[in-house]
Amino acid sequence: MPRYVYEACEESKSCPKCRNGFEIDQSLNEPKLDHCPYCRNKVFRVIQAPGLTHSKTDLHYRAKRAGFHTLKKVDNGTFEKLY
Numbered sequence: 001m002p003r004y005v006y007e008a009c010e011e012s013k014s015c016p017k018c019r020n021g022f023e024i025d026q027s028l029n030e031p032k033l034d035h036c037p038y039c040r041n042k043v044f045r046v047i048q049a050p051g052l053t054h055s056k057t058d059l060h061y062r063a064k065r066a067g068f069h070t071l072k073k074v075d076n077g078t079f080e081k082l083y
């Protein structure tokens with residue numbers, strides 16, 4: 001299941017979850033979120049294309065997840081790289 005990242009459109013109205021961005025696993029069939037599931041304020045989806053380094057949000061996000069595991073074990077000996 002792909003993992004998406006959302007961030008608040010308006011930080012001043014956001015809750016702590018979406019102010020700093022949150023990750024959510026969604027199937028391809030699910031519509032993208034247009035509001036935070038926690039505070040109901042508007043959010044936008046952060047596009048996480050590999051190699052896209054010009055976006056301020058992307059840099060911000062990469063810095064934030066610098067210590068995170070980027071590989072998830074999906075089954076025996078197979079790892080899925082998460083962007």
Ligand SMILES: [Zn+2]
Pocket residue numbers: 014015016017018019036037038039040041
């Ligand atoms: Zn929120």
